[in-house]
Amino acid sequence: MEDLYHDESFRGRISSVTASGKRNWIYALKPTGRLYQYRNYLAWSCLAIFFILPFIYVRGNPLFLINIIDSKFVLFGKIFWPQDFFILALGMIFFIVFIALFTIIYGRLFCGWVCPQTIFMEFVFRKIEWLIEGSPGSQRKLNEGPWTAEKVWKKSLKHFIFIAFSFLIAHTFLAYIIGVKAIWQLMAQPINENIGMLLSLSAFTFLFYGVFAFVREIVCTTICPYGRLQGVLYDKNTMQISYDYDRGEPRSHYKKTAQRTGGDCIDCRKCVIVCPTGIDIRDGVQMDCVGCTACIDACDEVMDKVGFPRGLIRYASENEISEKKPFAFTAKMKAYSAILLLLMCSMGFMIVTRTEIDTHISRIKGQLFQEVDENTLSNLFEAKIINKSLTEKDVEIKAEGIPGTVKLVGMHGFHLKAEAVNDFTFFLEIPKSEIKKRSNPITIGVYENGKKVQTIHTTFLGPFK
Ligand code: SF4
Numbered sequence: 001m002e003d004l005y006h007d008e009s010f011r012g013r014i015s016s017v018t019a020s021g022k023r024n025w026i027y028a029l030k031p032t033g034r035l036y037q038y039r040n041y042l043a044w045s046c047l048a049i050f051f052i053l054p055f056i057y058v059r060g061n062p063l064f065l066i067n068i069i070d071s072k073f074v075l076f077g078k079i080f081w082p083q084d085f086f087i088l089a090l091g092m093i094f095f096i097v098f099i100a101l102f103t104i105i106y107g108r109l110f111c112g113w114v115c116p117q118t119i120f121m122e123f124v125f126r127k128i129e130w131l132i133e134g135s136p137g138s139q140r141k142l143n144e145g146p147w148t149a150e151k152v153w154k155k156s157l158k159h160f161i162f163i164a165f166s167f168l169i170a171h172t173f174l175a176y177i178i179g180v181k182a183i184w185q186l187m188a189q190p191i192n193e194n195i196g197m198l199l200s201l202s203a204f205t206f207l208f209y210g211v212f213a214f215v216r217e218i219v220c221t222t223i224c225p226y227g228r229l230q231g232v233l234y235d236k237n238t239m240q241i242s243y244d245y246d247r248g249e250p251r252s253h254y255k256k257t258a259q260r261t262g263g264d265c266i267d268c269r270k271c272v273i274v275c276p277t278g279i280d281i282r283d284g285v286q287m288d289c290v291g292c293t294a295c296i297d298a299c300d301e302v303m304d305k306v307g308f309p310r311g312l313i314r315y316a317s318e319n320e321i322s323e324k325k326p327f328a329f330t331a332k333m334k335a336y337s338a339i340l341l342l343l344m345c346s347m348g349f350m351i352v353t354r355t356e357i358d359t360h361i362s363r364i365k366g367q368l369f370q371e372v373d374e375n376t377l378s379n380l381f382e383a384k385i386i387n388k389s390l391t392e393k394d395v396e397i398k399a400e401g402i403p404g405t406v407k408l409v410g411m412h413g414f415h416l417k418a419e420a421v422n423d424f425t426f427f428l429e430i431p432k433s434e435i436k437k438r439s440n441p442i443t444i445g446v447y448e449n450g451k452k453v454q455t456i457h458t459t460f461l462g463p464f465k
């Protein structure tokens with residue numbers, strides 16, 4: 001018998017390129033089935049979140065803002081400044097470790113279910129295409145046929161909607177960068193005042209349009225670096241979309257009346273024609289598989305029709321298929337999951353406990369102590385208080401654990417401008433009886449609305465003893 005499963009010749013081909021080197025346009029069948037329905041719900045939820053999030057503001061701050069132009073980031077309504085860069089750097093490390101560990105256990109689950117490329121391509125652009133141009137067969141006929149009035153109308157309508165949707169996506173991404181309010185302001189201004197912005201938006205609109213109208217699955221199979229990483233991250237216990245070759249082979253066509261002697265695969269190729277990347281999962285695990293589950297649904301439907309058990313194609317590790325072991329949450333997976341949970345909790349803790357006020361207090365260089373009267377000494381301090389929020393704030397500064405008086409120089413109070421570094425100079429007066437040596441460690445508290453938000457440790461200079 002010809003060993004079809006172990007024929008590795010497919011590894012030398014790219015599904016999106018023909019043998020003569022031309023683009024092989026994939027006409028994927030519209031998936032139906034249980035998993036596709038779940039993905040549909042999830043995709044619409046993700047799209048709703050993506051388009052609604054920029055409009056959500058918390059205490060005057062957008063919930064999310066990734067302003068790479070001004071190095072200002074708002075996550076969950078909290079502003080992160082360049083001073084908070086360690087959190088962002090940790091976040092990046094966390095993200096990379098998370099992705100690696102997640103992929104080792106769960107394979108391309110992310111790509112198939114929540115990757116923006118998959119969501120936009122499969123649940124927005126391809127749906128528009130199916131709606132206007134019909135089934136894959138009709139699309140092929142239309143593409144290969146002459147330019148009739150119907151073809152011109154359908155193509156123009158499709159590409160017009162594609163460009164409009166790409167324009168909307170580009171604006172939404174811009175809203176994540178500069179905020180929705182800034183976009184409204186820009187729209188109210190004359191176009192010639194924002195030519196640069198208009199050009200960037202047009203460039204991004206046409207980038208998205210190009211990706212979803214023409215490049216399509218090549219993003220996942222060739223361009224995406226995450227996709228390229230799969231090969232080194234997978235092991236034999238990684239969960240992936242697998243064809244159960246032990247059960248399926250030898251494949252043969254189904255005949256209702258004949259006694260079946262081969263495997264359960266009836267070679268209907270439904271799993272192939274539904275695949276958005278144009279591969280045959282029966283060839284084995286391939287980097288071109290984006291884990292979209294369309295072939296699982298398609299095969300389950302076929303199995304139902306012929307009366308065989310579902311799951312000929314299913315989520316399974318290589319070990320599950322080859323050694324017939326049920327999916328086991330191995331010690332390695334448990335350890336990785338625990339690390340993932342720990343990383344998530346630490347990041348969450350850092351974000352939640354981060355304050356909006358960051359104070360730096362130091363004695364003014366070159367200044368010694370001053371004698372205010374026979375019982376009191378003072379030192380001159382400077383304070384740099386960063387207000388990371390979008391609202392103005394008033395704070396108080398107090399000496400902690402010792403009687404002390406703060407006297408601001410040239411101002412009436414510690415009033416903080418929004419989103420700014422606020423500079424203050426103040427005298428701290430302390431009774432002589434509290435000063436025991438030349439350099440005395442002291443603690444200063446920063447209070448907002450009577451609640452301590454920060455504790456600063458510094459020194460107070462006394463007479464040389
Ligand atoms: S859909 Fe199932 S039965 Fe049909 S070819 Fe694919 S694996 Fe075989």
Ligand code: SF4
Nearest residue numbers: 275289290292293295
């Ligand atoms: S092989 Fe199956 S899961 Fe992988 S991309 Fe194709 S249809 Fe989706």
